[in-house]
Each structure stands twice: as structure tokens, then as C-alpha cells.
Amino acid sequence: DTEVTQTPKHLVMGMTNKKSLKCEQHMGHRAMYWYKQKAKKPPELMFVYSYEKLSINESVPSRFSPECPNSSLLNLHLHALQPEDSALYLCASSQESPSGSTDTQYFGPGTRLTVL
Amino acid sequence: SQELEQSPQSLIVQEGKNLTINCTSSKTLYGLYWYKQKYGEGLIFLMMLQKGGEEKSHEKITAKLDEKKQQSSLHITASQPSHAGIYLCGAASRQAGTALIFGKGTTLSVSS
Numbered sequence: 001d002t003e004v005t006q007t008p009k010h011l012v013m014g015m016t017n018k019k020s021l022k023c024e025q026h027m028g029h030r031a032m033y034w035y036k037q038k039a040k041k042p043p044e045l046m047f048v049y050s051y052e053k054l055s056i057n058e059s060v061p062s063r064f065s066p067e068c069p070n071s072s073l074l075n076l077h078l079h080a081l082q083p084e085d086s087a088l089y090l091c092a093s094s095q096e097s098p099s100g101s102t103d104t105q106y107f108g109p110g111t112r113l114t115v116l
Numbered sequence: 117s118q119e120l121e122q123s124p125q126s127l128i129v130q131e132g133k134n135l136t137i138n139c140t141s142s143k144t145l146y147g148l149y150w151y152k153q154k155y156g157e158g159l160i161f162l163m164m165l166q167k168g169g170e171e172k173s174h175e176k177i178t179a180k181l182d183e184k185k186q187q188s189s190l191h192i193t194a195s196q197p198s199h200a201g202i203y204l205c206g207a208a209s210r211q212a213g214t215a216l217i218f219g220k221g222t223t224l225s226v227s228s
Contacts, residue, residue, distance in 0.1 A: 002161070033215060041220070042219060043159070043216075090159065102147040102164065102166050104149065105149070105161075105206075106161060107151070107161075110158050
């Protein structure tokens with residue numbers, strides 16, 4: 001099973017709202033990722049968690065706050081977003097082997113976020 | 117930083133025809149991934165290539181990595197409407213651990 005699940009599938013929020021995106025995998029993967037994808041653009045990395053610790057933050061604004069409660073779950077907390085933050089948010093996971101460059105990342109279906 | 121260039125940007129082929137998509141890296145590739153995406157959906161993993169000269173096939177899709185490990189191609193034989201979508205090549209960025217950087221994608225349409 002190579003399934004990564006994401007909820008919700010769609011989310012509409014105002015600029016003053018607080019919401020969270022959820023990602024879950026049961027493949028025993030120890031690396032989890034958040035990517036942001038704007039329309040007609042490739043995914044861009046936001047955060048990487050390795051063994052439940054934040055290892056990479058690609059200079060993402062603080063209105064995005066990631067959390068990894070356990071090895072199977074990854075959340076992205078959203079607060080005071082801007083309309084330009086509207087995008088498809090993709091979660092992925094992979095093994096965390098010593099030769100990380102060849103670990104396959106499996107992606108979830110994404111959450112389509114619209115900020116009004 | 118590493119960059120991936122994909123060509124063509126878009127492609128329209130008649131059902132049953134063969135096609136090739138290319139991905140060229142500005143640096144040596146340590147792992148090259150091919151994904152397929154339907155618009156607004158997640159990425160579906162197709163294949164991963166690691167060794168120079170490596171070739172992998174799955175159903176009617178074949179991916180190759182050149183000997184110098186800076187270029188990969190994805191070839192679809194006898195295309196079908198189900199092959200339509202956006203094909204993305206991705207590479208492991210040593211500078212960002214195991215995270216991937218992606219090419220801009222190739223949009224494939226298959227007409228019946």
C-alpha cells in the first residue's frame with residue numbers, strides 16, 4: 001500500500017480564519033513533506049520533517065505552521081492567509097534511508113485551498 | 117542550484133501514436149523521478165532511475181537515464197486517452213535533503 005491521505009479535499013477560508021490541513025500515511029515512512037502548487041506550475045517544497053523533527057523550512061511565512069504529532073501524521077496550520085496563498089497543497093512521504101536521494105516520494109491527492 | 121528543463125511544454129498526439137518527453141538537468145542527477153498528474157490532483161509515481169544508462173518500463177511507458185546522468189526521456193508507445201495528463205520529472209536536491217525539485221511539466225493530450 002502506497003497511500004497518502006489528505007483532508008479536507010477542498011477548503012475555502014477567509015483571511016482572518018484559522019484552519020488546518022491534515023496528512024496521514026501508514027507506510028512506516030519517516031520523512032514527510034509539504035509542497036505548494038500554484039496553477040500550471042510544478043510543486044514547490046515548503047517543509048520537510050525527518051523522524052518527526054522539522055529539518056527543512058524553505059523560508060515559508062509564519063502564517064503557515066507545520067506540525068508532526070507522530071510518525072504517521074503531518075498537519076499544516078493556517079492563520080491569517082492571503083489570497084495569493086490559494087493553491088493546491090500536497091503532502092508526500094518517503095523512507096528516510098542513508099542514501100536519501102533515491103527514496104521514492106509518494107504524494108497524497110492534495111487539498112485545494114481558496115483564500116477569500 | 118539545480119534546474120530541470122522539460123520539453124516539450126505541451127503535446128497533442130493522436131491515439132495510437134508514440135511520443136517522447138525529455139528532461140534535462142543542469143547538474144548530475146542522483147535520482148530522477150517521473151510522475152504523472154491529472155489537473156488539480158496528486159502526483160502518481162511512475163518510475164525512478166538512478167544509474168547511468170538505466171532503463172525501466174511499465175506497461176507502455178519506458179523511461180531512460182543517459183550515461184552522463186544529466187538527461188532522461190519518457191517514451192509512451194501506442195498512446196491512449198488514459199495517458200493524458202501532466203508529466204513531471206523530479207530530481208533529488210542534495211541541497212535540500214531528500215526533497216524534490218521538479219521540471220515545469222509536459223501536458224499531454226491524446227485525441228481519439
